Amino acid sequence: MTTAWENKILTYKLAWKGFDYQQIEEDLNGYGRDGWEVVQTIVPSVGAGQSLEIAVLIKRPVGG
16 A cells, blocks of 8 residues: 655745754754654755755655
C-alpha cells in the first residue's frame, strides 16, 4: 500500500539583521510535534550569492 502525503512549504524572508533562526527552530519544533518532517530546504541566491529567502519543505502522512 502506498502512503499518501500532505505537503507544506514554509518560507522565511531575510530581515535587516539576517534570518530569524530562533523562529525557524520554534516553527519546525511545533510542526514536528504535529507529525510533520522536513524533506528539503531551498535557498535560492541572487547576485553574488546572497539569499533573500529560505523555503523549508515538510510532509506528513495524510490524516496525520
